[in-house]
Amino acid sequence: MSPPPLAIREQLREQRFNTVWKEELHDVFVDVAPYYDRANHIASFGLWNWFLRNFMSIIELRPGQRVLDVCAGTNAVGIALLQREPSLELHAMDRSAAMQEVGRQRAEDRGLKLASSTIGDVHVLPFPDNHFDVVTLQWASRHLRVRDLFTEIHRVLKPGGRFHHCDMLRPGNPTVEKLYYAYLRGSLAITGLLFGSGSAALGAKKYFIEALEMFYSADELSQVLRELGYRDVISKSLLAGMIGLHRAAKPLAD
Template identity: 30%
Template sequence: MFDDISPRYDFLNHLLSFGVDYYWRRRLVNALPADLSRPVLDVAAGTGDVGIAIKKRHPNVVVVGLDYAFRMTCLCQTKVRSRGLEDFFVLQGDGEALPFPDHRFSALTIAFGFRNIGHYSRALAEFHRVLVPGGKLLILEFAEPTSKTLGALYRFYFKRILPRIGALFSRSDAYRYLPESVEHFPPRAELTALMRTAGFNEVSIENLTFGTVTLATGVKKRT
């Protein structure tokens, strides 16, 4: 599905979020740890917008973008080349079975990708394994808004409007899948518990844009 929607992915992202997706990714980058002496791994990198935002703020940091969908990795690679970004590596792979040795990354980001992961605990165990002790995990994801009124409006937009606009430009089932997958995503307390169980400390969840998106962060214990 992600391979099929990749050509229109960026365009629809910016259109359907009214451009607010840039702001969400900026907030993710702002929350990166101060020490980025080891590379940053961006899982479910898609077309690479998170990695590009990281390189804009921290030009010397090594970024590795990993995604399951081959066409997404090709588009990501094209964007990296056209921007002349160095030390930005792109590869195809599975977030649940990361092709890296232990303790390799200063930070691991995953934006709008965790919801698509088949086994949350398995992925979190992998994220924990590849981070250095003291390394930070940052999960940016859609959520149910905290306000009831806004929640109703949000559900109307997500379920009735967004899939129709998506269908005009891309695979219609992909944009029906989006609200469904958000509905099935673990609520804030459950996500916090999953992250703690995987070995993360200092777990916190920040609501962005009235809670329509959350930024969950946690730090791997320093042993």
Template identity: 30%
Template sequence: MDKMMELRRYMTGSWGELMEAKAKEQHVHEVFERIAPKYDFMNDLLSFRRHKAWRAFAMKKMNVQPGQTALDLCCGTCDWTIAIAERNGDASVTGLDFSEQMLKVGRHKIERKGLQHKIELIQGNAMELPFADDTYDFVTIGFGLRNLPDYHKALQEMYRVVKPGGRVICLELSKPIWQPFKGMYYIYLKGILPLLGKLFAKSYRQYKWLPESLAMFPDHLELKAIFLEVGFTHVEAYPLTGGIAALHIGVK
């Protein structure tokens, strides 16, 4: 079936796009497999720990209630997965990521907190979710959407598996909206950040990927428009810390 789909794409003139998407997927997988052991430390360092405040803001907006189910996509080392599990009583939380090394770090955190009975981790593809329609009260994705080859397809899958009335929450890096902060941020992002990756994580090439991925990613207003195109209603977009991150919430 996969071969037939590839052949069909070739016949319709989208073979180049398919190869580009596969190349991006492979590259991103290699990046996260390599940086997994240092991922949490580097997140704190590179964001000046602001990612924790952003996630706390997202959790406040979600207002998770006991008994509500959640799927956390691109869950990485599981900080957001754990935060949801600690709020929703005895309900289960599922975390999905394509990097086994990132999930390995996440499993250790979950075990230390004694949450193995509440959290299931799955290695999988966020653009081809192995879940039934209308399954979860929440579907979240934190700092992962920009790394996927097809943003629309990922959001469509999130829309499919969330329940009617349920919400999809995307917390992601974005683009500053005012000067001179915008210029200063891009100097940091393109010049200083990869050097910090090289110094502290021995991963210059991997951390050079971050500004490259962000350059191609929609700003917070463009991403809001994509949410609406997919079919979400009551879409909210919140620029954070001068626009270097953004929170998007959409209702099915």
């Protein structure tokens, strides 16, 4: 299926998926939290850590910076950042207390401590304007109102601060796209069986494919970032556009 035009993409995404986002995804992540990382290692054929290393490679850090990891999940990004630069003031935010509890334990097991963990709606970030040097977001924007969230991230970034994004995207090549969805249908079924997924996660399998069909390609997401006022936007595609990495800066003066 062809995605809707870029100008109305967000409106149609929200119309189609709003009920899932507001009423169903919470239960999905409660279900998958205990095995989320292990399932993704299997589903990605062992590439999960490679994706993270590629994401880390586009993030520039300085000692003592204040960092916000949005949709932090099990804190994979926060842990990697703190291991690289322990002096960071790192804050995590996620809507799922279950995922953050797993993340808190993972960080604690590695002798790391986050500055804060906030549970709430990431479309309304509870932080002041011009507050963070760096904001990161991985594996979540398919389930969010992208323009609203990216606008909030722009608000809380300091002038000159950088936003780093990584997610599964809609490949620009139609043949790759079809193969991608076929693979995802199979991997979701296999991991659901292996880990004994509950009804919430099993019921969301169709949604996960449909969300990608209506999502953005790497080039389209770059365009959205520029339209929202970000500058110096760069992107990097992995696996023929199945995974996209973006870095963008808040201008020194709007």
